[in-house]
Amino acid sequence: xxxxxxxxxxxxxxxxxxxxxxxxxxxxxxxxxxxxxxxxxxxxxxxxxxxxxxxxxxxxxxxxxxxxxxxxxxxxxxxxxxxxxxxxxxxxxxxxxxxxxxxxxxxxxxxxx
Amino acid sequence: xxxxxxxxxxxxxxxxxxxxxxxxxxxxxxxxxxxxxxxxxxxxxxxxxxxxxxxxxxxxxxxxxxxxxxxxxxxxxxxxxxxxxxxxxxxxxxxxxxxxxxxxxxxxxxxxxx
Numbered sequence: 215x216x217x218x219x220x221x222x223x224x225x226x227x228x229x230x231x232x233x234x235x236x237x238x239x240x241x242x243x244x245x246x247x248x249x250x251x252x253x254x255x256x257x258x259x260x261x262x263x264x265x266x267x268x269x270x271x272x273x274x275x276x277x278x279x280x281x282x283x284x285x286x287x288x289x290x291x292x293x294x295x296x297x298x299x300x301x302x303x304x305x306x307x308x309x310x311x312x313x314x315x316x317x318x319x320x321x322x323x324x325x326x327x
Numbered sequence: 328x329x330x331x332x333x334x335x336x337x338x339x340x341x342x343x344x345x346x347x348x349x350x351x352x353x354x355x356x357x358x359x360x361x362x363x364x365x366x367x368x369x370x371x372x373x374x375x376x377x378x379x380x381x382x383x384x385x386x387x388x389x390x391x392x393x394x395x396x397x398x399x400x401x402x403x404x405x406x407x408x409x410x411x412x413x414x415x416x417x418x419x420x421x422x423x424x425x426x427x428x429x430x431x432x433x434x435x436x437x438x439x440x441x
Binding site: 220246248250255256257258259260263302304306308312313314315317318319320 | 430
């Protein structure tokens with residue numbers, strides 16, 4: 215079992231839909247949770263990061279962490295065609311020394327007009 | 328503020344050759360990370376440099392190496408190239424070794440090995 219599991223998709227939705235992207239993980243020591251957006255042939259762009267459990271909102275994006283279920287989600291409200299990209303989740307422990315994030319394989323999202 | 332920059336954008340090599348990839352972090356960032364993103368696979372961690380020192384390396388053979396210069400820019404060297412080294416190589420930087428969770432990525436160098 216991989217440490218971080220993410221459905222590769224593609225997930226296809228109409229413009230204006232609410233999108234839910236998810237990751238599960240197995241390492242209960244993970245405390246930082248990040249979401250990156252990667253457009254085709256570009257580097258990943260950090261969208262949001264949260265520490266520990268709970269929700270965090272930024273504009274149309276909401277990140278949710280459920281540590282008891284080892285499950286994280288990214289919700290996109292009022293999705294736009296410009297949101298079409300691959301979304302990568304990443305997570306790491308929060309301790310001194312080396313704590314390089316572990317990335318999911320990414321979910322491809324297509325928002326069609 | 329300029330982001331992370333990488334050069335070249337594309338690189339074509341033949342099997343057995345050496346490749347050198349370069350990265351300039353965001354101004355003020357001291358930590359530089361290298362990742363390999365092969366088709367169909369996630370980001371695989373290669374190397375981490377901070378303050379000129381190699382702090383950690385991923386599960387890659389020794390022919391993947393690099394260094395960090397006094398201005399915090401970094402170089403990734405891949406020796407004895409193999410076909411399966413074809414991938415997008417991404418560099419990221421963070422403000423310090425204490426902020427590994429917030430990494431900012433460059434556009435990548437796409438390496439093709441023929």
